[in-house]
Structures are given as structure tokens and as C-alpha cells.
Amino acid sequence: MTGIELFDASVDYPIYSASARSLKTAIAQKVGGAIRADDTSRVVVRALDRVNLSLRSGDRLALFGSNGSGKSTLLKVLAGILEPSSGRAQITGHVSALLDLQMGMDPEATGYENILMRSIFLGASFEEARSRIPEIEAFSELGEYLRFPIRTYSSGMIVRLAFAISTVISPEILAMDEQVGAADAAFSLKAQARINELIGQAHILVFATHNIEDAKKTCNRAVVLKHGRIDFDGAVDAAELAYKEARSEAEALSGPLALAEPASSADQPPLKNTEPGASSGPPLSGPRLARAARSTRG
Amino acid sequence: MSTDVPFPAPVIRPAPRLKLAVNDLAIAAKEWRRWWILAWTDVKQRYRRSRIGQFWLTVSMAATILGIGTVFSLIMRQSIDSYFPYLGVGLIVWALISTTINELPLAFITSDVYLKSYPGPRAIVIFRTILRNVIIAGHNFVLVPVLWIVFGIPINWATLLFFVGLVIFAVNMVWVALLVGTLSARFRDVPQVVTNVVQLAFFLTPILFRPEQIRDRLTVLTHYNPFANLLEVLRAPLLGQVPEGHHYVMIGIITVVGYAIAIPFYARFRERVVYWL
Ligand SMILES: Nc1ncnc2c1ncn2[C@@H]1O[C@H](COP(=O)(O)OP(=O)(O)O)[C@@H](O)[C@H]1O
Ligand SMILES: [Mg+2]
Numbered sequence: 276m277t278g279i280e281l282f283d284a285s286v287d288y289p290i291y292s293a294s295a296r297s298l299k300t301a302i303a304q305k306v307g308g309a310i311r312a313d314d315t316s317r318v319v320v321r322a323l324d325r326v327n328l329s330l331r332s333g334d335r336l337a338l339f340g341s342n343g344s345g346k347s348t349l350l351k352v353l354a355g356i357l358e359p360s361s362g363r364a365q366i367t368g369h370v371s372a373l374l375d376l377q378m379g380m381d382p383e384a385t386g387y388e389n390i391l392m393r394s395i396f397l398g399a400s401f402e403e404a405r406s407r408i409p410e411i412e413a414f415s416e417l418g419e420y421l422r423f424p425i426r427t428y429s430s431g432m433i434v435r436l437a438f439a440i441s442t443v444i445s446p447e448i449l450a451m452d453e454q455v456g457a458a459d460a461a462f463s464l465k466a467q468a469r470i471n472e473l474i475g476q477a478h479i480l481v482f483a484t485h486n487i488e489d490a491k492k493t494c495n496r497a498v499v500l501k502h503g504r505i506d507f508d509g510a511v512d513a514a515e516l517a518y519k520e521a522r523s524e525a526e527a528l529s530g531p532l533a534l535a536e537p538a539s540s541a542d543q544p545p546l547k548n549t550e551p552g553a554s555s556g557p558p559l560s561g562p563r564l565a566r567a568a569r570s571t572r573g
Numbered sequence: 574m575s576t577d578v579p580f581p582a583p584v585i586r587p588a589p590r591l592k593l594a595v596n597d598l599a600i601a602a603k604e605w606r607r608w609w610i611l612a613w614t615d616v617k618q619r620y621r622r623s624r625i626g627q628f629w630l631t632v633s634m635a636a637t638i639l640g641i642g643t644v645f646s647l648i649m650r651q652s653i654d655s656y657f658p659y660l661g662v663g664l665i666v667w668a669l670i671s672t673t674i675n676e677l678p679l680a681f682i683t684s685d686v687y688l689k690s691y692p693g694p695r696a697i698v699i700f701r702t703i704l705r706n707v708i709i710a711g712h713n714f715v716l717v718p719v720l721w722i723v724f725g726i727p728i729n730w731a732t733l734l735f736f737v738g739l740v741i742f743a744v745n746m747v748w749v750a751l752l753v754g755t756l757s758a759r760f761r762d763v764p765q766v767v768t769n770v771v772q773l774a775f776f777l778t779p780i781l782f783r784p785e786q787i788r789d790r791l792t793v794l795t796h797y798n799p800f801a802n803l804l805e806v807l808r809a810p811l812l813g814q815v816p817e818g819h820h821y822v823m824i825g826i827i828t829v830v831g832y833a834i835a836i837p838f839y840a841r842f843r844e845r846v847v848y849w850l
Contacts, residue, residue: 287848288848289848289849296759296760296761296762297760297761297762298756298760298762298763298766299762301760354692355692355693356689356690356691356692356847357847357848358844358847360844360845360848370692372692374690375690378686378689378690379686379687379689379690379691381614381686383618383621384614384618388614388617391610392610392611392614395606395607395610396607396687396690396691396693397691400606401606
């Protein structure tokens, strides 16, 4: 059964100074006893702040939020690429993440080698990977270029290839970031058609966007992220208002930079299930949530 | 899609980290295609950069054996016939052990792109590093048959024990990687520490000298030194000899202790690794 459950999932990106990267310094501090505050205070960016989310078959979720609100991070967690630094993520089903398409391509390898490699990483066998080559060749329209290392490609060409490889099979869970499909106009049309195909076949869609009209067309649920928290969870129409509000507020405030202090319990993320029909999954009870929480680790 | 199907209420327990770590290794082993293709691409790329360069690996190893062999057989009053193959096979096996251990701390660091782009077990990049090193070591191992022929080393059933040694080697490299790979992702000066340890081990391990030469003194170097035990289960078979039983016993103990330390360590920090990259 395809499904996604996040329980109090937080993501803290640690920011290390050069000296914090040294084992020698770390040991010297332990042994020497004299600990300077500036060396030990660990700075983290809290990109997701105790997110609770339950998705299941049929959910088409639009992800709104201003820049830096944590959309890409949330998609990475949903795709299983990033494990939450505290809390828990349960993902059941075959996920395909169309995030940063150029990532995970080997610049030194040829187009064909990249087709093989990426296909294998997306779960194909060697035979399956090879059998997909004609389709990828045709879709990417890269012709002879596929014989060359992809460092000789333009970034648009790399995106085309990555897109063609990543979308050749349809996943159960499709996670898409906002800029996917942003290639040249002709390819963009084809890419859009392919994406629509995938969306139609996916059990669950999560898709980050700024475009409310797009979301209204494809989605039946929307989440607005604000400083890494779920600020709104409900119908797309109702999200429009919350999102505009969040966007204007975000302009006034800067990013969610915080020192590694345990956040106070007053900061409980507002979980709004305003539309009973639109949102799914059993309501999460208090004690269960508490047990799901894990302490943040260093 | 119907939304009225009740989603099975998930059971939430504190994450069983130990199980996740063991699963990571088990799934990585099952997903052999991933590390196979990465290792193979690594090797292909080295060739693409310089076809001749790989050939020079072999030449440089041959020159080292010739140089050290000539001088040390004189210094240590050893007959060339017995010292050369001993030294040659020893250096070739040592090259495999040392380059692998030197690259293990970089296993996660240099595979950051894959770890940050794809879900799946992290340990695939450990297997990638080990496999790549085994394949590259093949360039040196072509010299082994040359030594066999020139010095008339018997090839027999004992020779096959080399493959047992190779499995023992790979199994041990995994726990080493779990420790130093994870630690290096967080502390970037660990690779240098490892390099220094390996450098020192070269002189403390019976490669240039023979275990008999230090008999009754420093037996710790020949009996308890993990490097010596690992080396011997690979070297002796290639010299047509069965490694002494105590080497297998010691390496067995080292393997068990190694995993007993490395698995809980990896379990503790596994999901942090991607954050550190
Ligand atoms: N690798 C990283 N290291 C440190 N901070 C990061 C990293 N990735 C994202 N962040 C921070 O996390 C926050 C959320 O980022 P992101 O998920 O990319 O937001 P969005 O996609 O909504 O723009 C931002 O403050 C960003 O600066
Ligand atoms: Mg983003």
C-alpha cells in the first residue's frame, strides 16, 4: 500500500566551521578542557520543523512556500534521500524524485553510461536499463551527443537527458520540485506531456510550485510551508490565501536561522486539517506523536 | 484512487537504529548493480584519462620489487631465489591492502553526489570503493604469474586459498570503512591519520623482512598485528603455501571485534552522514 507518514520530522542542516571539521581540534578540546564557546556552539539551519504529514493513494499535494521555506528539503525527505534528523519518516512505495535533475549525473561519463548508471540507481536491472535506451534516445533527442562525456553538454542538454532517464518508468510516488521541466520551449512541451502522464499514473503526487493555477488544475490538496513548518494543510483554494499571507510575511522576515537549542513546546506546528474530505489519514493522536519524537542528535 | 480505504495505523517505536544499519549493509549487498556500475565506471574513467598510466602502475610495481629486492636480499643476506618472490608477492598484496585502506575514509566523501541524489543504502559506496580497488589491483597482480614462472613457485590447491583470503579481505574492509568512512565524513582530517597509520604499518609488517627474522622478539608484529594476518592469508597462497592456522584464527577474531565496534558506531551515525557531506 502506497503511503507516506511523517511524524514530527525535523531537518537540521549543520553548519560547521573549518575548525569543527577537525578531529584534532575536537580531541584537543576534550583533553584540554578549555572549551571556547565559539568553537563548540553548533550552528544549524532548521529547514523542517516538526512536520506531520500523512499521504496516501489518491493524494495530489501542492507544496507552497516562499524561497527557503523548506520545500526542497521536504521533497528530499519524502523521496527517502534525506532521513529526518529527528522524528520519523515512513515511505511505502516506489518513489521517483524529480528534484535537481543535474544532480547524480557523472560529468566524466558519456550520455550512454549515464543512462545506464542513473537507470540502475533508479532501480532497473542491466537488461531493463539497456532496453530503455531507445526510448531515452528518442525522447532526449541528443543523437550523437550521447557518445560523449556529458561535461561537453550544455546544462539544458543535461537536464533533457536526466529528465528522459528519470521519467521513462512511472513511479507510485512522484515528488517534483518547482524548476523541473524548465528547459527550452520545444522540450518543455514534451516534458509537460510526459509529466502529465506520470502524474496520471502515480498513486501519490507531491509537487512544489509557485503557480497556484497549475496547482488548482492537478492537485486536490495543498500544504503551505513557512519557516519549515506546515502553516496550512487543506484544499488548494483555501491555500491560496494562506500562501499569499506567508509570502508577504516572508518578505519581512529572513530565513529560519537558529542556534541548536531545543525549541520550546509553545512552537507546536499548527496542523490544520480544515477540509475533512481533502485531507486523509487518521488524525494523529497526541501520545503517538510524542512517542514518535526523537531527540535531536549531534 | 479511493481515500476511504483505511490506511493501516503505523506502529511507531523508537527507530531501531541497529536494525537500520544492518539493513543498510544487507540491502547494499543485494543492490550489487549499483556498486558494480560505479566501480566499473571509476575504472573506465581512469583508463579514459590515461591508458598508459595504468600500464605504468605495473611497471612501477615491477621496478619497486626489483629495486628493493636487489638491495634487501644483500643487506639481509637472503638468497635471491627465495627472497624475491616473497618480497614481490608481499608488495603486490600490500599495495592492494594499503590503497584500499587509504581510500576507505573517502568512501562517503567522494560519493556525495550519489548519496545526496538517490535514496537507498549508504553502504553501496563502501562496496564501490573496495571493488574498484580490487579491480585496479589486478594491474599489479599480473606480475604474480611472472614471479611464479621465473622462480618456479609451485601452483597447487593452496593457491586457491588466495580467493578465501580475498573474501576475508573484503569482509574486513567493510567494517574498516564503516568506522573511518563515517568518521571522515564528519572530521576531514581523519584520512591523513589513516594514511599515516598505514605508512607505519608497512614497516611493522613482515613484508620487507621475514617473520623468522624476528622470532621470539616482537612476535606481536607477526602474530597480533592485524595487517600481518590479513597480508598472510593473501600472500601465502600465492607462494604455494597454506597460511598457518593461527592467522585464520586471529583474522576471525579481528573480524568479529571489528564488526562489534563498527556496526553500533555506524548505527549511531548512519543517517547523519548525508548531512555531513
Ligand atoms: N545543504 C544545505 N546546507 C545548509 N542549509 C541548507 C541546505 N539546503 C537547504 N538549506 C537551508 O534550509 C532552508 C530550506 O531550504 P529549501 O528546502 O531549499 O527551501 P525551498 O526549496 O523552499 O526554497 C533554507 O534556509 C536553506 O538555506
Ligand atoms: Mg527549492
